[in-house]
Amino acid sequence: MEFEQFVPESYPKDLLDKDWKERKCYCVKGRRDFLCLVHNMFVKNDDVWLVTLPKCGTTWMQELLWLVINNFDFNAAKSEHLEIRTPFLEFEYIVNEDLKTALRPIEMLTSPRLIKSHLPLPLLPAQLWSKLPKLIYVYRDPKDALISQYYFGRSMGFNMDKTLEQFLTEKIESRETECDFDHVTEFYFLRSQPWLYYTSFERMKMNLRQIIEDICQFLDRCISEEQMHQMLKHLSFEEMKANTKTNHIWEIEQVRAKHRLPYEDHSFVRKGKVGGFKEELSPEFISRVDSWINKHLMRYNVTLNDLLLLND
Numbered sequence: 001m002e003f004e005q006f007v008p009e010s011y012p013k014d015l016l017d018k019d020w021k022e023r024k025c026y027c028v029k030g031r032r033d034f035l036c037l038v039h040n041m042f043v044k045n046d047d048v049w050l051v052t053l054p055k056c057g058t059t060w061m062q063e064l065l066w067l068v069i070n071n072f073d074f075n076a077a078k079s080e081h082l083e084i085r086t087p088f089l090e091f092e093y094i095v096n097e098d099l100k101t102a103l104r105p106i107e108m109l110t111s112p113r114l115i116k117s118h119l120p121l122p123l124l125p126a127q128l129w130s131k132l133p134k135l136i137y138v139y140r141d142p143k144d145a146l147i148s149q150y151y152f153g154r155s156m157g158f159n160m161d162k163t164l165e166q167f168l169t170e171k172i173e174s175r176e177t178e179c180d181f182d183h184v185t186e187f188y189f190l191r192s193q194p195w196l197y198y199t200s201f202e203r204m205k206m207n208l209r210q211i212i213e214d215i216c217q218f219l220d221r222c223i224s225e226e227q228m229h230q231m232l233k234h235l236s237f238e239e240m241k242a243n244t245k246t247n248h249i250w251e252i253e254q255v256r257a258k259h260r261l262p263y264e265d266h267s268f269v270r271k272g273k274v275g276g277f278k279e280e281l282s283p284e285f286i287s288r289v290d291s292w293i294n295k296h297l298m299r300y301n302v303t304l305n306d307l308l309l310l311n312d
């Protein structure tokens, strides 16, 4: 995939003490017009936005949020694909490359809308920073997230010519992946804002009940003990792995149909582990990736454990 640098029409004002001129953003070649469309899109005050880097537990949080917002309607959740109930902002354009229909899945939603995006803060709609609707951000150890990305890619026919180590080497040597540290730190430094709930995959694994309670409070929703019990069961790894509506089958089928590549089957909800990288990578390779992480985080004066909220 070819990338090019992209400079948005404007940057958020009074949000972060940052020299935006120094902030590099990259996009896949051919997506500039789409990013302009997103920059100017209409945001509703009662929208709920879920922003993450890929493979950080987005789907897990998305199902959680959708249920909280929709009064714990488990029957409705089980009868429609997650991606239709709560669209991925970039998806329609990735698949159909038509600006006229690119935002239709979002525009067709009834309020309150739950919208997922992987875009970095400066490329998200400009109205977010004036209207400040509720926004949730989830981060995950990049070692686990990148491994997850490798297998997810293979399930659509990408990365088939690469070993896991080759894939990771390319990632840690690319200027685009470097920007992931801007992606997360921008939200991390905003984490005490009342409109933002910042958490990590690791925190979700540690105490999902607490995260559900926090989210209910953040979104001004009540939850009974019975609903909590159902939530914990529905959101468990085993149930989500077996749930045909939370494994992105609808999206994956469209990507497979577009590219028609030979692929490997990996269920979307795959291993769901914290530290699964230890089973996949040699100690030498792990320390190489850790050095890359630490080198970049030094620029922001934070550690990986800070970003994962494991020091709180």
Ligand code: A3P
Pocket (backbone or CB within 6 Å): 052, 053, 054, 055, 056, 057, 058, 059, 060, 144, 147, 148, 149, 151, 235, 236, 237, 238, 240, 268, 269, 270, 271, 272, 273, 276
């Ligand atoms: P693995 O590939 O490491 O298993 P995203 O939704 O951001 O793409 O993240 C996908 C990752 O979240 C996958 O990680 C997937 O297994 C994991 N995941 C999804 N639902 C989960 C759940 N209920 N419990 C634990 N992990 C889950």
